[in-house]
Amino acid sequence: MNNKVVLETFQISKQYGNTKALHDVNLKIEEGQIYGLIGLNGSGKSTFMRIVCGLISATEGHIELYGKSGNADLQKQRSRLGQTIETPALYLEMTAYENVMVQMTLAGISDKKKVKEVLRRVGLTDTGNKKAKNFSLGMKQRLALAIALITEPKFLILDEPTNGLDPVGIIETRDIIKTLAQEYGLTILLSSHLLDELSQIATHYGILHQGKLVTQLSGDELLKATNQYIHIICDDAIASAEILNAAFSVKCEVHSNTELRINEKLDRIADFNKVLVLSGQRIEHLSCNQNKLEDYFLKITQSSKYERFTKS
Ligand SMILES: Nc1ncnc2c1ncn2[C@@H]1O[C@H](COP(=O)(O)OP(=O)(O)OP(=O)(O)O)[C@@H](O)[C@H]1O
Known part of the structure; x- marks a missing residue:
């Protein structure tokens, strides 16, 4: 578009x-x-x-x-x-x-x-x-x-x-x-x-x-550049992925029977949690790996190669 x-x-x-x-x-x-x-x-x-x-x-x-x-x-x-x-x-x-x-x-x-x-x-x-x-x-x-x-x-x-x-x-x-x-x-x-x-x-x-x-x-x-994601450990990762996909149209990466990651809509973490719990999932762990932003900013601004991003 x-x-x-x-x-x-x-x-x-x-x-x-x-x-x-x-x-x-x-x-x-x-x-x-x-x-x-x-x-x-x-x-x-x-x-x-x-x-x-x-x-x-x-x-x-x-x-x-x-x-x-x-x-x-x-x-x-x-x-x-x-x-x-x-x-x-x-x-x-x-x-x-x-x-x-x-x-x-x-x-x-x-x-x-x-x-x-x-x-x-x-x-x-x-x-x-x-x-x-x-x-x-x-x-x-x-x-x-x-x-x-x-x-x-x-x-x-x-x-x-x-x-x-x-x-x-x-x-x-x-x-x-x-x-x-x-x-x-x-x-x-x-x-x-x-x-x-x-x-x-x-x-x-x-x-x-x-x-x-x-x-x-x-x-x-x-x-993508900062590799941020929501990390969930629960009873049934496949079922949870289906629930979240149906409710929020998010793609989940299933990493094992009990573990999944979501690389989008990080601001919806509380809603993801609520829907999973209401759907009967037992959530053992839910976190947002978001601490890399300032590292990314520093890397980009301190890189001596930053000129490659600019048009001369
Ligand atoms: N009126 C001005 N006369 C001379 N130098 C100026 C003037 N306004 C800004 N500068 C200089 O231009 C540069 C950019 O300043 P600017 O205020 O645009 O940055 P900034 O990113 O908005 O910073 P801050 O967050 O501190 O406001 C700085 O080196 C500042 O000292």
């Missing part, structure tokens, strides 16, 4: 004085993807996102948004884009509702229903009279996201959306991002310096290292 290309960049480079922040970045994002841009601090993630949003310009190269390039067309396409890189400052003495209302009025939109709708999408419906100054960091970030959703963007750009959040905030933010992609059909580009963190939400990945896009890969390719 050929999905629509939302963003494609061609040999994007950015020079800040003596610092070359980006080198010839060729990156492609298709409709419906949650594209995780991963890189260490200073690898160029924010610079790349700012160029896409039109907040700064590239020194060399060009970008296409929804197949359009050239300044005038790009600016038009950017109306489909929402971002939390440069959001308006929150009014700390106001509630979530009032903050969204003010920004909506400034954007020339008058629709009370929509205020409630964007707050619902980011899980801020129940904050009542609480002022923004009393919000947690996660709530403030979600409020900024609600404001970004006012114009009903089709493509969202989020710079390190889970950075600095506590574990509950991280899970809430992840769920909101997944829902925006899955239920509302948004394409999302987000960044992180932790591959493990990104792997909880992203469907596709781009690894940026010292301003170069070292590699791009899909979630399945990442699973």
Whole structure:
């Protein structure tokens, strides 16, 4: 299936004085993807996102948004884009509702229903009279996201959306991002310096290292490259494989009478467990071998041969 290309960049480079922040970045994002841009601090993630949003310009190269390039067309396409890189400052003495209302009025939109709708999408419906100054960091970030959703963007750009959040905030933010992609059909580009963190939400990945896009890969390719799998030991591996295949359409590798592995849908591990138990299987062991992500990231970024992945 050929999905629509939302963003494609061609040999994007950015020079800040003596610092070359980006080198010839060729990156492609298709409709419906949650594209995780991963890189260490200073690898160029924010610079790349700012160029896409039109907040700064590239020194060399060009970008296409929804197949359009050239300044005038790009600016038009950017109306489909929402971002939390440069959001308006929150009014700390106001509630979530009032903050969204003010920004909506400034954007020339008058629709009370929509205020409630964007707050619902980011899980801020129940904050009542609480002022923004009393919000947690996660709530403030979600409020900024609600404001970004006012114009009903089709493509969202989020710079390190889970950075600095506590574990509950991280899970809430992840769920909101997944829902925006899955239920509302948004394409999302987000960044992180932790591959493990990104792997909880992203469907596709781009690894940026010292301003170069070292590699791009899909979630399945990442699973293969890092040899991640769910490991199950149970009474009857063949019966369990059949149960899981029927319930989730997953392919299981049966390794012995009692042992099987699953190389896909790792985020469904709890559901696999539930269905097997409800089907009468006795599970002796169930684990997810997921600890190789950061090793993979280090291997890729530290390899002196990483240039082979880039187009010169
Ligand atoms: N306005 C600027 N002027 C000069 N150098 C800059 C500017 N913005 C970024 N840089 C430099 O460009 C490089 C890439 O920075 P960038 O902020 O894009 O990386 P990043 O991956 O987003 O890092 P972080 O996660 O720390 O934000 C760094 O060396 C940074 O110091």
